[in-house]
Amino acid sequence: MIEIRIHGRGGQGAVVASRMLVTAAAKEGKKVQAFPTFGSERRGAAVAAFARVDTEKIRIHSEVYTPDCVVVLHPVLYKTVDVTAGLKQGGWIIMNTSQLPSSLPFPGYFKVATIDASGIAIKHKLGSRTEPIVNTAILGSFARVTGVIGIEALAETVREMITVKSEENEAAAREAYESVKIRQA
Numbered sequence: 001m002i003e004i005r006i007h008g009r010g011g012q013g014a015v016v017a018s019r020m021l022v023t024a025a026a027k028e029g030k031k032v033q034a035f036p037t038f039g040s041e042r043r044g045a046a047v048a049a050f051a052r053v054d055t056e057k058i059r060i061h062s063e064v065y066t067p068d069c070v071v072v073l074h075p076v077l078y079k080t081v082d083v084t085a086g087l088k089q090g091g092w093i094i095m096n097t098s099q100l101p102s103s104l105p106f107p108g109y110f111k112v113a114t115i116d117a118s119g120i121a122i123k124h125k126l127g128s129r130t131e132p133i134v135n136t137a138i139l140g141s142f143a144r145v146t147g148v149i150g151i152e153a154l155a156e157t158v159r160e161m162i163t164v165k166s167e168e169n170e171a172a173a174r175e176a177y178e179s180v181k182i183r184q185a
Helices: 014-027 117-123 135-146 151-161 166-179
Strands: 002-009 031-038 046-054 069-072 092-096 111-115 181-183
Touching: 002 014, 002 135, 014 031, 014 046, 014 135, 014 151, 069 135, 092 135, 111 135, 117 135, 117 166, 135 151, 135 166, 151 166
Parallel strands: 002 069, 069 092, 092 111
Antiparallel strands: 002 046, 031 046, 111 181
């Protein structure tokens, strides 16, 4: 089983990202689970969403405490939230930032991938310049680095689930898939 924790701020699309991730995995015949957790329910507040993907029925129904991958939608969130809490050694950190993976202060036993999801979202007019909606771009990079979902299943899911600017969201996912930067553990 692959367990994923997505960290974001309210309004960035973390909850929708977890739903899209598992929908794409289900299209590929996998068993899935997704659910959010909220602190104070307001725009900009810290949000976490969880996803599980497996080839067998998923019997666990709790938060993800030891993820295989963490996805961070806000570029400075890791400074205020311990996004690596419980992350398995050799696990992935996928970060929305224009920085190179090697410039981030994560231990060498984690694999780190960076993508300028904010820049891609702004380029494709997803959200605003000050509050870009980065979920489809971050999922494109997730698909590339983890292989948990394929880009075609993700693209199909984006077209089905995102009714406003679906072409722009699909383009953002595909661009991120091609431009993610990786540091192996």
